[in-house]
Amino acid sequence: MSALGIDYGGTNTKLLLVDESGAVLARETVSTGTLAELGASVHRFLDTAPAAAQSFAVTVAGTLDPSTGVVRRSANLPWLDGVAPAEVLSESLGVPGVAVQDGEAGAIAEARFGAGRGSDEVFVIVLGTGIAGAHVLSGSVQRGAHGGAGEVGHVPVADNGVTCSCGQVGCLETAIGGQQVGLRWRDRGAENQDASARDVVEAAGSGDEAAVAVLGDAARALGRAILNVSALVDPALIVVGGGVSRSPEWTVEPAVAYARENATFHVVPELRLASLGVWAGAHGAAAVAADTFVGARAQADRP
Numbered sequence: 001m002s003a004l005g006i007d008y009g010g011t012n013t014k015l016l017l018v019d020e021s022g023a024v025l026a027r028e029t030v031s032t033g034t035l036a037e038l039g040a041s042v043h044r045f046l047d048t049a050p051a052a053a054q055s056f057a058v059t060v061a062g063t064l065d066p067s068t069g070v071v072r073r074s075a076n077l078p079w080l081d082g083v084a085p086a087e088v089l090s091e092s093l094g095v096p097g098v099a100v101q102d103g104e105a106g107a108i109a110e111a112r113f114g115a116g117r118g119s120d121e122v123f124v125i126v127l128g129t130g131i132a133g134a135h136v137l138s139g140s141v142q143r144g145a146h147g148g149a150g151e152v153g154h155v156p157v158a159d160n161g162v163t164c165s166c167g168q169v170g171c172l173e174t175a176i177g178g179q180q181v182g183l184r185w186r187d188r189g190a191e192n193q194d195a196s197a198r199d200v201v202e203a204a205g206s207g208d209e210a211a212v213a214v215l216g217d218a219a220r221a222l223g224r225a226i227l228n229v230s231a232l233v234d235p236a237l238i239v240v241g242g243g244v245s246r247s248p249e250w251t252v253e254p255a256v257a258y259a260r261e262n263a264t265f266h267v268v269p270e271l272r273l274a275s276l277g278v279w280a281g282a283h284g285a286a287a288v289a290a291d292t293f294v295g296a297r298a299q300a301d302r303p
């Protein structure tokens with residue numbers, strides 16, 4: 001049974017065909033287009049692949065109704081709003097498919113095949129423009145009763161007094177979200193009005209005191225978030241990925257040190273950096289496809 005993972009990104013789409021053991025049979029990156037264009041790209045990909053796909057999963061960058069597979073809103077791929085992409089692709093490809101939220105696919109992949117491999121209970125934090133979190137238990141994301149679990153970006157842990165996009169004050173995202181790091185540097189008097197997190201890291205490396213202070217605030221907020229995750233979830237392992245984690249000496253490492261120094265009853269688990277890079281979403285999607293359809297078949301075969 002081979003499964004196809006489609007990571008339908010804002011710019012590029014990654015296609016990954018795996019066998020039943022999860023070994024990669026073929027992979028390709030194509031430019032992102034409409035669903036009809038994606039269907040044509042997948043047909044071309046499978047024509048030259050060494051095996052046929054028996055099922056697929058497609059990631060959605062946006063909010064998804066998990067019971068119907070209909071996209072509620074996708075900021076980057078607006079033609080998906082109100083559409084069930086897996087249904088459309090399934091008709092074109094002639095095999096069953098399912099949609100999965102992109103952050104969820106990436107978290108599943110990191111927990112099962114990446115940095116979390118071997119641990120049954122993993123909390124994944126992705127430090128991007130926004131902050132995503134997912135509690136992955138035995139390879140599945142725990143969504144909570146209303147689909148809102150894991151929102152670690154919106155735990156109030158920063159002392160900056162900044163109102164977050166969610167309306168609360170001092171969320172983790174206001175301290176360490178990709179663009180927010182640049183804004184906090186500006187708040188401290190930096191002249192660069194559109195600084196990225198990378199700019200702030202470079203300035204800190206050159207001794208800019210405001211940049212060092214901004215990253216210190218960011219690391220402290222992340223450290224407090226790690227304590228909150230430990231208190232509420234008590235995972236065996238925390239995996240951290242995303243652009244802001246690529247300078248761990250300024251962010252992740254001091255955050256873990258803060259958490260260990262300030263832990264009281266908490267057991268601060270081992271923290272590892274994500275390891276799958278840009279293919280995580282496609283790996284996670286392929287795993288979801290195999291779980292969904294092979295799992296369903298296995299159950300149907302039972303007496």
Ligand SMILES: [Zn+2]
Nearest residue numbers: 154164166171
């Ligand atoms: Zn918030």
